[in-house]
Amino acid sequence: MKKIKVGIIGAGGISHSHIEAFKQLPDIEIAAISDPNEAKLSFVAEKFGILKRFVNWEDVLKEPIDIVSICSPNAFHAQQAISALKAGKHVICEKPVALNVEEAENIIETAEKTGNKFMVAFCHRFTPYSQFIKKLVENGHLGEIYYAKASCLRRRGIPGLGTWFTTKKLAGGGPLIDIGVHILDLTVYFMGCPEPELIVGVTYNKFKNQAIDGGWPPIWSRVGDKPSGIFDVEDLAAGFIRFKNNATLFLEASWAGNSETGLKIALMGTKSGVQYCPSSQPPLKIFGELNGVVTDTTAEFPSVNVYHAEIEHFVNCVRNNTQPITTPKEIISVTKIIQNIYKSAETGKPVEF
Numbered sequence: 001m002k003k004i005k006v007g008i009i010g011a012g013g014i015s016h017s018h019i020e021a022f023k024q025l026p027d028i029e030i031a032a033i034s035d036p037n038e039a040k041l042s043f044v045a046e047k048f049g050i051l052k053r054f055v056n057w058e059d060v061l062k063e064p065i066d067i068v069s070i071c072s073p074n075a076f077h078a079q080q081a082i083s084a085l086k087a088g089k090h091v092i093c094e095k096p097v098a099l100n101v102e103e104a105e106n107i108i109e110t111a112e113k114t115g116n117k118f119m120v121a122f123c124h125r126f127t128p129y130s131q132f133i134k135k136l137v138e139n140g141h142l143g144e145i146y147y148a149k150a151s152c153l154r155r156r157g158i159p160g161l162g163t164w165f166t167t168k169k170l171a172g173g174g175p176l177i178d179i180g181v182h183i184l185d186l187t188v189y190f191m192g193c194p195e196p197e198l199i200v201g202v203t204y205n206k207f208k209n210q211a212i213d214g215g216w217p218p219i220w221s222r223v224g225d226k227p228s229g230i231f232d233v234e235d236l237a238a239g240f241i242r243f244k245n246n247a248t249l250f251l252e253a254s255w256a257g258n259s260e261t262g263l264k265i266a267l268m269g270t271k272s273g274v275q276y277c278p279s280s281q282p283p284l285k286i287f288g289e290l291n292g293v294v295t296d297t298t299a300e301f302p303s304v305n306v307y308h309a310e311i312e313h314f315v316n317c318v319r320n321n322t323q324p325i326t327t328p329k330e331i332i333s334v335t336k337i338i339q340n341i342y343k344s345a346e347t348g349k350p351v352e353f
């Protein structure tokens with residue numbers, strides 16, 4: 001098998017999961033890494049024995065590598081992905097793909113023009129639950145999905161408080177673009193990516209004064225970080241989306257708030273419904289009907305390392321020249337919904353397409 005060489009851009013918390021996932025695959029070499037924070041760059045390069053280390057991410061692209069893994073703050077994703085694709089590299093980019101639709105479209109266009117692979121690292125797609133639900137939908141088991149709810153709520157879990165995570169110009173927003181994007185992507189994937197028609201959004205920032213750091217990125221990974229102390233993004237966001245096929249989705253995401261916590265997705269279809277909540281027992285419930293009697297079915301799967309599964313999938317796409325699981329249409333649609341929830345929240349008006 002041909003050896004594949006990988007370059008990592010951004011040596012923060014999530015880069016460890018990417019590097020470990022690449023390293024467990026055969027015939028892969030992590031050949032280069034970059035981070036503007038020299039202390040962190042050395043820490044991660046030493047930990048994983050990566051020889052080429054650069055302060056400027058552009059230098060990674062000059063190396064003879066095949067895949068670039070983008071693990072930098074959100075605001076840099078578009079520029080780095082476009083440059084990497086133009087430099088002839090295949091790109092796996094952390095979520096969110098970019099700050100807005102224009103940036104996302106430019107990435108997709110560049111991937112199409114260059115013919116290089118591009119995937120967004122939506123790791124939740126790789127749980128056996130997600131794959132099982134997707135198959136149920138595709139096999140028509142749910143009938144027509146006409147209503148969905150997706151929530152990802154934390155009570156006191158603000159990541160990197162006072163770092164790029166809570167700085168609008170670097171992150172693009174708060175929990176909606178950070179963790180809401182995962183459940184939105186998953187729900188859009190399950191629903192077959194219908195076209196949005198109307199979006200209503202709200203955002204709040206109520207915990208600014210009593211906010212506490214949520215523990216991500218892991219403290220041990222924050223070597224040499226110098227937080228600015230800025231917190232100008234929301235701590236809770238909600239959106240209501242009506243699609244052109246008349247299906248609707250209610251979405252909510254918080255880093256802080258006084259409520260139950262966890263990730264939950266519910267899909268209501270004309271034949272059956274599903275509820276997926278990884279922290280509940282059982283994590284998956286299917287609400288159906290048999291011989292005129294309503295029935296509940298449950299399913300449980302062994303846990304998998306989603307980062308390993310996601311990286312393996314992308315490497316296979318590169319090796320076999322196949323389309324990554326995140327399609328251009330889904331990537332743009334998820335970005336469009338997030339951008340317009342923020343727009344609606346800002347203007348106080350619904351956004352109609």
Ligand SMILES: NC(=O)c1ccc[n+]([C@@H]2O[C@H](COP(=O)([O-])OP(=O)(O)OC[C@H]3O[C@@H](n4cnc5c(N)ncnc54)[C@H](O)[C@@H]3O)[C@@H](O)[C@H]2O)c1
Nearest residue numbers: 010011012013014035037057071072073074076094095217
């Ligand atoms: N899929 C997931 O489960 C998951 C989990 C956490 C984070 N993420 C995403 O991964 C990305 C990184 O998040 P993180 O948690 O590792 O954050 P982090 O703060 O731990 O790491 C970000 C790193 O990028 C570096 N950096 C800053 N500017 C840069 C630039 N211009 N070029 C290259 N590197 C630069 C910083 O010095 C830092 O070391 C974000 O987009 C985030 O949304 C995804």
